[in-house]
Structure formats: structure tokens, C-alpha cells
Amino acid sequence: MMSHKSTSTLRILATAGVVLFGLASQQAMAHAHLKTETPAANAVVTSSPTELTLGFSEGVEPSFSKVEVNGPDNKPVKTGAFTLAEKDNTQVLIPLPTPLTSGKYQVSWHVVSVDGHKTQGQYIFTVK
Ligand SMILES: [Cu+2]
Structure with a gap:
């Protein structure tokens, strides 16, 4: 019927x-989602960090991933090489060779996880 x-x-x-x-x-x-970051999102730090660390929920492919930092007045900040922690491809280290002056910093990340998926996001922190 x-x-x-x-x-x-x-x-x-x-x-x-x-x-x-x-x-x-x-x-x-x-997908690789950002789980932890140092300095933390929205943190106010009293001294310039010497590196940023970003911890993802999945391993990431360094050759297809990048982290950009923009400082006060939206000026790009010079960063060292995108580096993975030894034996942990979920932990990304971004060296900051030049001390950061006071102001607001925006971190923009674009990563490709080991399963080939792209994710991106951004957060800010402030240097006092
Ligand atoms: Cu995925």
C-alpha cells in the first residue's frame, strides 16, 4: 500500500x-583544535614571552601549518621557525627572537592535522 x-x-x-x-x-x-596556549588566550603577561606554545587535540603537519603574530598597530611580529615538541606532534613551539613591547598581540593559527583536515583560529594576549 x-x-x-x-x-x-x-x-x-x-x-x-x-x-x-x-x-x-x-x-x-x-580535527586539530587548539586546546591550550601559552601565554593563554586573553592573558595579560608582565614580561615578554620568549616563545609561544600551542597545544592541539591532534597531531599537526608542520610543513602545511603556520602561526602568525600581529602586534600593536597590527604590525607583524618576527617569529622563529614553526617547531613541534620532541615526540609530541600536538605541541607547537613558536620562538619569539625579539622581545615584545607592551601592547596587544593577536595570534592567528592555520594548521593541517595529520588526517589532512584544515582548521584555523585566533586569540589575543597582552604584554603589560
Ligand atoms: Cu580531521
Whole structure:
């Protein structure tokens, strides 16, 4: 019967939707999200840090990832090489060869995780 048929079609569509949604959320969880950062987001530090550290939820590919820092007046800050912590590809170190003057700094990160997914974000911290 017609009504019975359309009910089963709906049921199949609903099941497919749940499966697709499940897959999509699993993939989202596998992306590299920023979990910790030093200096912390929105922190006010009293002295210039000598490096930034960014800890991600997944390992990242250094050759396809970058971290940019912009200082007061939106001027780009010179940073050292994008470096991964030894034996931990989730921990990124960004050396700051030149001491930071007082002001607000914006850190923008773009990373490709080991599963090939791109994520990006930004945060600020202040040097007093
Ligand atoms: Cu992913």
C-alpha cells in the first residue's frame, strides 16, 4: 500500500540521516583544535614571552601549518621557525627572537592535522 511504502522510505531516510550525522561529528572530533596556549588566550603577561606554545587535540603537519603574530598597530611580529615538541606532534613551539613591547598581540593559527583536515583560529594576549 502507498502509505506503508512512504513510511518505510521515511524510516530509511531517517536512519541514513543519523548515520551521516554520526560520521560528520566523528570527523569534526578528529580535527586539530587548539586546546591550550601559552601565554593563554586573553592573558595579560608582565614580561615578554620568549616563545609561544600551542597545544592541539591532534597531531599537526608542520610543513602545511603556520602561526602568525600581529602586534600593536597590527604590525607583524618576527617569529622563529614553526617547531613541534620532541615526540609530541600536538605541541607547537613558536620562538619569539625579539622581545615584545607592551601592547596587544593577536595570534592567528592555520594548521593541517595529520588526517589532512584544515582548521584555523585566533586569540589575543597582552604584554603589560
Ligand atoms: Cu580531521
